[in-house]
Amino acid sequence: MKRFLSLLISFTLAAGLLCACGPGEAAEDSVPGPSASAGPEGTDAGSGPAETYRKITVDVNTTYQTMESFGTSGAWWSQYVGGFDDDPYEETGISTREQIAALLFDREQGIGLTCYRFNVGAGSADSHNGDYSDIHRRAQSFETAPGVYDWEKDANAVWFLKRAVELGVEEVVLFCNSPLERLTDNGMAHMTPGTKSNLSPENYSAFASYVMDVAEHFTGQGIPVKFISPINEPQWEWAGGQEGCHYEPGQTTEVYLAFLDELESREALAGVELSGPESGEWGTQATIDYTEAILGNERLAGHFDTLDNHSYWSDENAKKSYRNYMKVHYPEIKLRTSEWCEMVNGSDVTMDSAYHLAQQIAEDLRILNVVSWQNWVAVAPGGYRDGLIYIDERSHKFRALKRLWSFGNYSRYVRPGYVRVDIQTSSRAQEEMLPTAFTGVNDAGEEELVMVFINEDVLDQEFQLEGCEGYSRIACYETSDARDLECVREEGYTPDTPVVIPGMTVTTVVLTKE
Numbered sequence: 170m171k172r173f174l175s176l177l178i179s180f181t182l183a184a185g186l187l188c189a190c191g192p193g194e195a196a197e198d199s200v201p202g203p204s205a206s207a208g209p210e211g212t213d214a215g216s217g218p219a220e221t222y223r224k225i226t227v228d229v230n231t232t233y234q235t236m237e238s239f240g241t242s243g244a245w246w247s248q249y250v251g252g253f254d255d256d257p258y259e260e261t262g263i264s265t266r267e268q269i270a271a272l273l274f275d276r277e278q279g280i281g282l283t284c285y286r287f288n289v290g291a292g293s294a295d296s297h298n299g300d301y302s303d304i305h306r307r308a309q310s311f312e313t314a315p316g317v318y319d320w321e322k323d324a325n326a327v328w329f330l331k332r333a334v335e336l337g338v339e340e341v342v343l344f345c346n347s348p349l350e351r352l353t354d355n356g357m358a359h360m361t362p363g364t365k366s367n368l369s370p371e372n373y374s375a376f377a378s379y380v381m382d383v384a385e386h387f388t389g390q391g392i393p394v395k396f397i398s399p400i401n402e403p404q405w406e407w408a409g410g411q412e413g414c415h416y417e418p419g420q421t422t423e424v425y426l427a428f429l430d431e432l433e434s435r436e437a438l439a440g441v442e443l444s445g446p447e448s449g450e451w452g453t454q455a456t457i458d459y460t461e462a463i464l465g466n467e468r469l470a471g472h473f474d475t476l477d478n479h480s481y482w483s484d485e486n487a488k489k490s491y492r493n494y495m496k497v498h499y500p501e502i503k504l505r506t507s508e509w510c511e512m513v514n515g516s517d518v519t520m521d522s523a524y525h526l527a528q529q530i531a532e533d534l535r536i537l538n539v540v541s542w543q544n545w546v547a548v549a550p551g552g553y554r555d556g557l558i559y560i561d562e563r564s565h566k567f568r569a570l571k572r573l574w575s576f577g578n579y580s581r582y583v584r585p586g587y588v589r590v591d592i593q594t595s596s597r598a599q600e601e602m603l604p605t606a607f608t609g610v611n612d613a614g615e616e617e618l619v620m621v622f623i624n625e626d627v628l629d630q631e632f633q634l635e636g637c638e639g640y641s642r643i644a645c646y647e648t649s650d651a652r653d654l655e656c657v658r659e660e661g662y663t664p665d666t667p668v669v670i671p672g673m674t675v676t677t678v679v680l681t682k683e
Contacts, residue, residue, distance in 0.1 A: 376399065
């Protein structure tokens with residue numbers, strides 16, 4: 170994905186105010202985020218009168234997808250942030266990398282992501298070949314000679330991979346932006362302008378062998394590798410700026426067949442699946458062409474039960490178009506959003522980009538029925554609306570953004586195995602709040618109903634729930650100008666209990682059966 174990140178900004182530590190009820194109690198030494206900003210006419214956000222809807226109806230018997238994960242990737246930041254093992258914050262005594270890891274993957278202190286995408290590099294950071302304006306868009310490879318590996322390389326990125334698993338990641342995706350440089354036609358990890366391929370067919374098997382060797386190494390160390398994704402956004406040229414490789418649809422078929430040959434020959438990788446094709450957007454003819462390249466091949470169709478694509482530049486109509494196409498042609502295939510960020514220049518630390526991220530998640534869940542949703546980069550230097558955390562590389566100071574916490578409104582409470590169920594509101598609320606609902610069993614063995622609402626309006630929204638009999642507790646978790654996924658309500662619940670979603674918030678409502 171093409172980025173134009175040029176501005177490094179120094180940020181103060183924001184270790185997020187976490188809710189004081191249920192998971193996520195705030196540590197005594199946590200540092201709050203920005204103070205509440207004034208709403209229209211100088212009023213505080215969420216303090217306006219409530220706009221009442223008679224009811225919101227949940228039908229737990231009408232079910233959709235079963236969730237597998239929420240996640241992010243370690244591309245372009247873990248290779249340096251993973252080395253920040255110093256202690257710049259005297260008040261915490263915890264290193265920068267440990268604090269960031271906790272914010273991303275720990276469910277008590279952070280947002281509890283369960284999927285991590287690890288970038289298997291092509292070696293441009295070793296050779297320094299090619300045209301890269303940002304050194305962090307290069308990546309090392311583990312290979313020192315064909316079939317010879319130094320597993321101490323890319324140590325900072327590997328540290329984050331291992332720490333993510335220790336903190337709760339259950340699903341690791343090994344993804345490649347480009348084949349190894351020594352295998353490419355031009356000897357670089359990006360394309361030569363105007364060419365249609367950078368990997369000759371005779372090198373498909375060698376590429377697959379390298380990636381499977383990496384996968385075997387990590388699985389042998391207890392890393393839960395679930396997917397291997399050898400291709401990234403194949404429809405674009407990738408003529409510089411980052412590692413990348415273009416493939417025509419027919420070439421993707423042959424690459425995946427070579428990878429499947431290699432995968433099936435490795436007993437140690439039993440249970441690992443191929444994923445992709447990582448098309449950059451939904452609903453275009455190019456995306457359909459790459460879909461058919463995989464699922465139109467009988468052998469590949471027998472292997473793939475999910476498809477991963479990216480949600481860039483994809484509006485509601487594009488997603489509906491692709492979902493309808495899949496319903497007609499491949500109804501049994503599950504979909505995963507494996508990459509997204511808001512493609513807008515300029516830093517943003519406010520709720521504005523937090524709403525956009527939450528709205529994107531809700532759309533993909535509701536329209537595409539995705540079983541996994543993954544943000545692009547977890548950490549970034551600023552200057553773009555991509556990372557969940559901004560960091561200054563020189564000082565190691567960072568800031569947890571509102572985007573992080575609005576993501577957490579989903580990832581901390583909608584856990585793997587939770588099932589999306591039907592939720593219906595009035596037409597206006599349905600359109601504006603994009604409600605989603607899920608049922609599951611929490612770690613204490615209790616049945617839960619989890620609902621997420623995005624209320625960008627200045628007015629509070631008040632309603633009563635129907636179809637929620639049997640639940641006895643309610644808890645509400647708010648992300649807003651004033652709060653970072655903070656618990657704002659916890660009490661007993663009956664069907665007559667009103668529910669209020671404060672204005673200008675992303676709010677998660679959890680009902681529990683005792």
